[in-house]
Amino acid sequence: MSPILRVAARGDGVAADGRHAAFAAPGDQLTDDGQVVPGPHHQDAPCRHFPECGGCQLQHLDDTAFSAFCIDRVASALDAQGLSAPIRPALLSPPRTRRRATLHAERGLIGFAAEGSHQIVDLRECHVLLPELFALVAPLRALFQKLGLKRRADVHLALADQGPDVLVTGWAPTGLAAAEALTAFCERHGIARFSVDDGLGAEARWEPQPVTIALGGVPVALPAGAFLQATQDGEDALVTAVREAVYGATTVADLFAGLGTFALSLPAKVYAAEGARDALFALKAAANMRGRPVFPEHRDLYRRPLTVTELDRFDAVVLDPPRAGARDQAAALAACSVGSIAYVSCNPSSFARDAKGMVQAGWRIDWIQPVGQFRWSTHVELAARFIR
Numbered sequence: 001m002s003p004i005l006r007v008a009a010r011g012d013g014v015a016a017d018g019r020h021a022a023f024a025a026p027g028d029q030l031t032d033d034g035q036v037v038p039g040p041h042h043q044d045a046p047c048r049h050f051p052e053c054g055g056c057q058l059q060h061l062d063d064t065a066f067s068a069f070c071i072d073r074v075a076s077a078l079d080a081q082g083l084s085a086p087i088r089p090a091l092l093s094p095p096r097t098r099r100r101a102t103l104h105a106e107r108g109l110i111g112f113a114a115e116g117s118h119q120i121v122d123l124r125e126c127h128v129l130l131p132e133l134f135a136l137v138a139p140l141r142a143l144f145q146k147l148g149l150k151r152r153a154d155v156h157l158a159l160a161d162q163g164p165d166v167l168v169t170g171w172a173p174t175g176l177a178a179a180e181a182l183t184a185f186c187e188r189h190g191i192a193r194f195s196v197d198d199g200l201g202a203e204a205r206w207e208p209q210p211v212t213i214a215l216g217g218v219p220v221a222l223p224a225g226a227f228l229q230a231t232q233d234g235e236d237a238l239v240t241a242v243r244e245a246v247y248g249a250t251t252v253a254d255l256f257a258g259l260g261t262f263a264l265s266l267p268a269k270v271y272a273a274e275g276a277r278d279a280l281f282a283l284k285a286a287a288n289m290r291g292r293p294v295f296p297e298h299r300d301l302y303r304r305p306l307t308v309t310e311l312d313r314f315d316a317v318v319l320d321p322p323r324a325g326a327r328d329q330a331a332a333l334a335a336c337s338v339g340s341i342a343y344v345s346c347n348p349s350s351f352a353r354d355a356k357g358m359v360q361a362g363w364r365i366d367w368i369q370p371v372g373q374f375r376w377s378t379h380v381e382l383a384a385r386f387i388r
């Protein structure tokens with residue numbers, strides 16, 4: 001018998017004797033023949049689709065163990081780079097609060113892909129999606145069946161200010177009957193927008209009024225399929241952490257700004273750099289309309305990161321790159337002399353890699369706030385404050 005001590009990055013339990021076991025929680029016991037004997041932090045998974053469904057990998061952990069996993073994920077990534085930092089208690093989004101998710105549909109099935117495969121798990125219940133979004137799953141299944149969807153399509157769901165926003169990629173129904181069925185579906189289910197994209201770009205087939213998302217109290221036009229923090233709760237946690245990290249700054253550079261989640265929430269003059277044109281134009285128009293001091297620039301930050309001279313014009317910098325991190329931008333940040341840096345990351349490993357160079361150049365990680373907005377998944381997000 002060996003006790004399970006922690007859960008590794010991929011979700012398997014790690015026993016004191018070094019063995020790994022699937023679906024094991026800290027406090028469980030691993031028998032000599034590899035059986036898991038549940039302990040005090042092992043809960044009954046609430047969803048019938050666990051563990052087949054790839055939407056959740058950790059439903060067997062209670063909140064104490066899931067929170068510890070989020071912290072440990074960050075600590076292990078730092079440790080792998082020879083770093084350590086004060087890590088705050090994790091902020092977990094409650095069940096049923098995911099406002100953005102991508103499902104897959106094919107031949108009468110709709111749901112997340114099965115864990116480790118492309119097979120679709122036909123979703124009959126879900127404990128992570130917002131009820132408003134889950135309520136669309138059965139009607140969408142029926143709609144796709146009616147319209148004869150056979151090949152695989154992706155269904156991107158988001159909750160906009162006006163209601164559910166649906167984007168189907170890989171499929172575009174044609175003909176009058178299909179158009180009528182789609183309109184009836186949208187009217188019946190209060191859909192804010194229904195777009196399709198069969199490879200030529202998103203085309204709205206239903207959008208009775210312009211679709212927006214409120215960020216920092218400002219309604220921003222929401223491009224179909226655009227990036228949004230996964231839960232409102234997670235967004236609030238990240239915004240609060242970023243505001244604290246750059247507190248007192250009157251000029252801020254927001255890098256990888258997206259639609260302006262941070263730029264529109266900071267009490268400062270904000271330069272916002274973003275690579276997606278549609279997001280950038282939406283942010284520009286929204287800021288102009290409300291007279292917010294946000295100055296967006298379309299810029300590919302992988303090809304053309306801000307230079308040290310450019311960075312030094314600001315009191316503080318916020319960056320929130322994609323999963324790959326921001327190696328070159330971090331190198332310039334390491335050498336700059338702004339007052340503080342808020343680094344928001346959806347990948348503790350690339351964050352720790354980027355942080356290492358910054359720490360070697362004299363920066364210190366003041367604190368790290370883990371945010372578990374992908375509840376019961378192995379994806380952990382964080383916001384960190386760097387100071388000299």
Ligand SMILES: C[S@@+](CC[C@H](N)C(=O)[O-])C[C@H]1O[C@@H](n2cnc3c(N)ncnc32)[C@H](O)[C@@H]1O
Pocket residue numbers: 227228229256257258259260261262273274275276279299300301302303320321322346
């Ligand atoms: C994790 S999202 C963060 C968005 C925003 N900060 C937010 O919280 O809503 C990363 C953003 O980086 C943008 N991006 C990806 N590659 C980029 C690049 N090479 N240059 C600039 N922006 C890029 C994406 O379009 C996306 O908006």
